[in-house]
Amino acid sequence: GRIIIRLTNKEQMKSKFELILKNIFGIANFSFAIESKQDIKILQEDCWNLIKNEKFKTFRVTTQRSEKNYPLTSQQVNEKVGDYICKKLEKDVRPVKFARSGAKQFNRVNLKNPDINCFIEIVDKQAFIYLEKIDGPGGMPVGTSGKALVLLSGGIDSPVAAYYMLKRGVRTDFIHFHSTSPASVGKVKELAKIINKFQLNSKIFIIPFTEIQKEIMAQTPPKLRVIFYRRVMLKIAEAIANKEKYLVLVTGEAVGQVASQTLENIAVIEDAVHPHTNLVNKSLLNKKTTTDKNNRIGVGVYIPVLRPLIGFDKEEIINKAKEIGTYETSILPHEDCCTRFIPKHPETRAKLTEVKEAEKNLNVEKLVKEAIKNYNSEKL
Structure with missing residues (x-):
């Protein structure tokens, strides 16, 4: 297809339009x-x-x-x-x-x-x-492939993951788990605004996570804390995704980058939202839900977790972050909730049976319920 835009003053408007068009997914190329x-x-x-x-x-x-x-x-x-x-x-x-x-x-x-x-x-x-034919970003127009909820940490990876979802036509909103200084929330909002140049606007959900982390630290083995942080994050994100009708969750994980991103740990973490275990109390969602044969309340359909960067090298991710303009903000020295409370020797090969046993000391349903009750959302 072809779209024709007539400029009243091409020479004055050319550079401005070129910058705009290079950020619109679905454009293969354009010419003046x-x-x-x-x-x-x-x-x-x-x-x-x-x-x-x-x-x-x-x-x-x-x-x-x-x-x-x-x-x-x-x-x-x-x-x-x-x-x-x-x-x-x-x-x-x-x-x-x-x-x-x-x-x-x-x-x-x-x-x-x-x-x-x-x-x-x-x-x-x-x-x-x-x-001249000037290359556009390619991809698909944003919004043609549904909408996703991106777990935005404030680091380098998750904004790049959001970029690649946008490129495939998926509209992205963000969820951030907050337990550090207010400056870290400002940093994440700034990242979301930078990403918004590839879409018209977005929403960000801010989840208070300090009390949840304290509970996890008090009730679980130190080596498994990061696993439990991630599992509870996915459970909260899944509940909000169902409530707000997002089709998928998106993370910035890449195999082997940090301790929580080995294949074993990724599998154990994703088990938190596996279709056989994604059952929570109906009061969490305040919406119509379905029940299974044991009359347990389910959150609705299973929400897949997509990881666009799973096979990327760190250098590739850094280069893309620089290209899209998120890198300088991502490296600002504000800790996210996981880096602040990370143990000295985290487990790199977690076993699901061990995690399930340790999880019995946690009232996960209560933690999720409290998080959903206390979250804030903001349009950007």
């Missing part, structure tokens, strides 16, 4: 064009006027026709416009001197690797001419 007529003589003159002040040794003309009733084929347009430009160049007398032979050669056609390419698009009752 001049509008012309289908008449071949007008096309010839307009093409010459567009390129005559450019510096080049070789050129080509590339024509596309969506108007199939046009009397000339694309190749015939290429030949007629190219011949016209060659004749203009001969009269213009702009020879190019080559260093090796000292010989002079006039600007000429080069179909394989030209210095400049004059693009012509012939459409219904008009034509467009331009010299």
Whole structure:
């Protein structure tokens, strides 16, 4: 498909529009064009006027026709416009001197690797001419693939994970678990605002997590604390996702980056929202829910956990964070809730049976209920 935007002052607005269009997913490429007529003589003159002040040794003309009733084929347009430009160049007398032979050669056609390419698009009752195709971000338009809730920590990884979901057309809102200084919340909100340049707006859920962490620290083995932090976070995020009708949860995890991101630990953490265990009290959601054969209240459908960065190297993630503008904010020295309370020797190969046994000391349902009752949400 093609969208045409007419600018009142192209030269003044060009840089502004280029920046905007490079941040809109679903755009493969775009060009700043001049509008012309289908008449071949007008096309010839307009093409010459567009390129005559450019510096080049070789050129080509590339024509596309969506108007199939046009009397000339694309190749015939290429030949007629190219011949016209060659004749203009001969009269213009702009020879190019080559260093090796000292010989002079006039600007000429080069179909394989030209210095400049004059693009012509012939459409219904008009034509467009331009010299450059600028790459857009590609992907799919945001909102065409549903919406996701991103666990936004304030580090480098989760904003990049949100970016890749946006690129696939998934609208993203954010959930942040807060237990440190107010500055850390400000940092996360700033990250969400930076990501919003790829979508119109978003919502962020701020979950108080200090009391939950204290309870986990008091009731579970130190080596498993990070596992329990993550499990409870997923349970809370799942409950809010069901309440707010998000289709998936998204994290910034990548295999092996930190202790909690080994395959064993990822599997144990995700068990917290496995379809056979995603049952919580009906009062948590204040909405219609379903019951199983034991009359336990379920949160609704199983919410998948997606990890767009699972196979990325850290350097790849850092480079993308710099590219999208989140890196400098991510490295500001504000701890998130997990880094502040991380044990000295966290478990890297957690066993589900051991975790389940230790979890008996926690009233997880109560922790989730309190978190949902006390969260704040804000539109950005």
